[in-house]
Amino acid sequence: MKNYKRLLQYIRPYLKQLGLAIICIVLAAAANLYVPWIIKDMIDQVLSDKNMALLNVIAIGIVVVFFFRGIFYYGQSYLVSYIGQKVIIDVREVMFRKFQRMPMAYFDRHQTGETMSYITNDVAAIQSALVDQLIEFVTETSILIGSIVMMVYLDWKLSLLTLVIIPLVGQAMKIFGRKIKRNGTVIQERMADITSLLQESISSIRVVKSFVREKYEIDRFQRQNELNFQAAMKNVQLTSLLTPTVEFLAAIAVTFIVWFGGYEVINGEITAGALIAFLTYAINLANPVKRLSRLYGNLQKAMAAVDRVFHIIDLEETIRDKKDAIELPQIQGHVTLDHVTFEYKKGVPALQDVSLEVKPGEMVAFVGPSGAGKSTIANLIPRFYEITGGSIAIDGHDIRDVTLASLRGQIGIVPQETMLFSTSVRENIRYGRLDATDEEVEAAAKAANADAFIRNLPQGYDTQIGERGMNLSGGQRQRMAIARAILKNPRVLILDEATSALDTESEKIVQKALDDLMVGRTSFVIAHRLSTIFNANQIYVIDHGRIIEHGTHEELLEKGGLYSHLYNIQFKKTEA
Numbered sequence: 001m002k003n004y005k006r007l008l009q010y011i012r013p014y015l016k017q018l019g020l021a022i023i024c025i026v027l028a029a030a031a032n033l034y035v036p037w038i039i040k041d042m043i044d045q046v047l048s049d050k051n052m053a054l055l056n057v058i059a060i061g062i063v064v065v066f067f068f069r070g071i072f073y074y075g076q077s078y079l080v081s082y083i084g085q086k087v088i089i090d091v092r093e094v095m096f097r098k099f100q101r102m103p104m105a106y107f108d109r110h111q112t113g114e115t116m117s118y119i120t121n122d123v124a125a126i127q128s129a130l131v132d133q134l135i136e137f138v139t140e141t142s143i144l145i146g147s148i149v150m151m152v153y154l155d156w157k158l159s160l161l162t163l164v165i166i167p168l169v170g171q172a173m174k175i176f177g178r179k180i181k182r183n184g185t186v187i188q189e190r191m192a193d194i195t196s197l198l199q200e201s202i203s204s205i206r207v208v209k210s211f212v213r214e215k216y217e218i219d220r221f222q223r224q225n226e227l228n229f230q231a232a233m234k235n236v237q238l239t240s241l242l243t244p245t246v247e248f249l250a251a252i253a254v255t256f257i258v259w260f261g262g263y264e265v266i267n268g269e270i271t272a273g274a275l276i277a278f279l280t281y282a283i284n285l286a287n288p289v290k291r292l293s294r295l296y297g298n299l300q301k302a303m304a305a306v307d308r309v310f311h312i313i314d315l316e317e318t319i320r321d322k323k324d325a326i327e328l329p330q331i332q333g334h335v336t337l338d339h340v341t342f343e344y345k346k347g348v349p350a351l352q353d354v355s356l357e358v359k360p361g362e363m364v365a366f367v368g369p370s371g372a373g374k375s376t377i378a379n380l381i382p383r384f385y386e387i388t389g390g391s392i393a394i395d396g397h398d399i400r401d402v403t404l405a406s407l408r409g410q411i412g413i414v415p416q417e418t419m420l421f422s423t424s425v426r427e428n429i430r431y432g433r434l435d436a437t438d439e440e441v442e443a444a445a446k447a448a449n450a451d452a453f454i455r456n457l458p459q460g461y462d463t464q465i466g467e468r469g470m471n472l473s474g475g476q477r478q479r480m481a482i483a484r485a486i487l488k489n490p491r492v493l494i495l496d497e498a499t500s501a502l503d504t505e506s507e508k509i510v511q512k513a514l515d516d517l518m519v520g521r522t523s524f525v526i527a528h529r530l531s532t533i534f535n536a537n538q539i540y541v542i543d544h545g546r547i548i549e550h551g552t553h554e555e556l557l558e559k560g561g562l563y564s565h566l567y568n569i570q571f572k573k574t575e576a
C-alpha cells in the first residue's frame with residue numbers, strides 16, 4: 001500500500017488530466033444508470049397511461065444521453081492512456097538512471113536478463129495497472145454506488161436484502177486475491193529466469209556450440225519453461241475459479257431478491273415498473289462486483305511489480321559522491337595506495353595491506369598468478385569498488401573526497417576485451433570525449449595505429465559496428481579502445497591485460513600503440529607477457545591479495561623470488 005502511494009507521486013504532475021479523466025469516466029458510467037429508469041417510466045406511465053408526450057421525451061433523452069456518453073468515453077480513454085504513458089516513461093527513466101548509478105558490485109551479482117526484466121516487464125505491468133485498471137475501477141465503482149443509491153430510492157427493504165449478500169461475495173474475493181498476488185510474484189520471477197537463460201545461452205552461443213552443449217542448453221531451457229508453465233497454470237486456475245464462484249453467489253442473491261420483490265408487487269407495495277427497474281439495477285450490480293473482484297486480483301499482480309520496481313529504486317548506491325565532495329582538479333598523476341584492504345564478499349579479503357606510490361609519469365606493473373588480485377587493485381583506483389580499509393589518493397586527494405565524475409574523467413582504462421556500441425566506428429571512438437571533432441577522432445585513430453584498418457572498412461569511419469554491423473577482430477577492438485583513451489587524454493592510465501586476448505601478430509601492433517599512449521602518463525600495467533614490463537619503474541608482484549615483492553626488473557631477478565621464477569618459466573618457454 002505504501003508503494004501504491006509512492007506510485008501516485010508519479011501521477012502528481014498530471015493531476016489536472018486525472019481530474020478531467022475521472023469526471024469523464026463517472027459521466028460515461030452514469031449513462032448506464034439511465035436505462036433502468038427508462039424501463040420504469042415506460043411500464044408505469046407510457047404503456048399503462050398511453051402517455052405520448054413522455055414517450056417523445058424518453059426518445060429524445062436516449063439519443064442525447066448516449067451521444068454524450070460517446071464523448072465522455074473518448075475523453076476517458078484518451079486522458080487515462082496519456083497519463084499512463086507519461087507515468088511509465090518517467091518510471092522507466094528513473095529506473096534507467098538508477099541502474100546507471102548502481103555500483104559495479106550490483107552488476108557482478110545480477111544477471112543482465114534480470115535487470116532488463118525490471119525495466120520491461122515490471123514497468124509494463126504497472127502501466128496496465130494504471131490505465132486499464134484505473135478506468136475500470138472508477139467506472140465500476142460509479143456504477144456500483146449509483147445503482148445502490150437508485151435501489152434504495154426505489155425500495156429500501158429490497159435493497160437491504162441485496163446488500164446483505166454482497167459482503168459474502170467480497171469475502172470470497174479477498175481470499176483469492178491473496179493467493180493470486182503470491183502467484184504473480186512467482187510468474188514474474190520465472191519469466192525473469194527464462195529471460196536470463198535466453199540472454200546467457202544466446203550470447204554465449206559460441207561456447208555452447210564449441211562444447212556441443214546444445215542438448216544440455218535445451219534441457220536447461222525446457223526445465224525453466226516447464227516451471228514457468230506450472231506457475232502460469234496455477235495462476236490461471238486461481239483466476240478461473242474465482243469468476244464462477246463469484247457469479248454463483250450473485251445468482252443466489254438475485255433469486256432472493258426476485259422472490260421478495262414479486263411478493264411486494266402482489267401486495268401493492270411497489271409498482272411493476274419500479275420492480276423491473278430495481279431488478280435491472282440489481283442484475284447490473286453483478287457486473288461491477290465481478291469486475292471489481294477481478295480487478296482486485298490484477299491489482300495484486302501489479303502491486304507485486306510495483307514492489308519490485310520500488311525495491312530497485314530504493315537500492316542503496318554504495319558508491320556515490322559525498323555531500324561535500326569536491327571536483328578533483330587537473331591532476332599530475334601522483335597515485336598512492338596506503339595500507340589498502342578490500343573484500344568483495346564480507347569476511348573474504350581480496351586485498352590485504354597493499355601500499356604503493358607512483359610518481360607522475362611513472363609506469364608500474366603488477367605481476368602475479370591469476371586470481372592474485374591484480375585487476376582488483378586496478379578497479380579500486382577509479383573507485384569501481386569501495387575499499388574496506390586504508391586509503392587511495394591522487395595528488396594528495398583521497399579518492400572518496402572527490403566527485404566520481406572528476407575522478408574517473410581523468411583515468412583512462414584499456415581492458416582485456418573492449419566493448420563497442422552498435423553505432424559507427426567514429427562514434428565509438430568519440431565515446432572517449434564527446435565533444436571531439438572529426439579531425440580529432442581521426443588523429444586519435446592514427447595515433448592508435450587504427451586509421452589504416454578503419455579506412456579499409458566498407459564505409460570507413462561511418463561503418464556500423466555490432467549486432468547489425470561489422471564485427472571487428474580483437475586487435476582492431478583494442479586499437480579502438482586505445483584511440484578512445486587517446487581522445488580522453490587522461491593523466492592516469494590503467495592497462496589490464498590489454499593484449500592478452502590477442503594473437504602475437506596483433507599484439508605487436510597494439511603494444512606499439514600502447515607504448516606511445518603511456519608516454520608521459522602515470523601508468524598501471526598488468527601484463528601477461530613479462531617482456532612488455534621490463535622497463536617499468538616499479539614492478540609489484542602480487543600473490544593472494546598481498547604485495548610480496550617489488551622493485552625494478554633487475555632487482556627482482558637478483559632477489560630470486562616469485563618474479564624470477566615466473567620470468568624463468570616464460571623465458572624457458574620462449575627459448576624452447
Ligand SMILES: Nc1ncnc2c1ncn2[C@@H]1O[C@H](COP(=O)(O)OP(=O)(O)O)[C@@H](O)[C@H]1O
Pocket residue numbers: 108344345350368369370371372373374375376377
Ligand atoms: N567481481 C568480483 N566479485 C567477487 N569476487 C571477485 C570479483 N572479481 C574478482 N574476484 C575475486 O578476487 C580475487 C582477485 O581477482 P582478480 O583481481 O580479478 O585477479 P587477477 O586480476 O590477479 O587475476 C579472485 O579470488 C577473484 O575470484
Ligand SMILES: [Mg+2]
Pocket residue numbers: 374375376496
Ligand atoms: Mg585480472
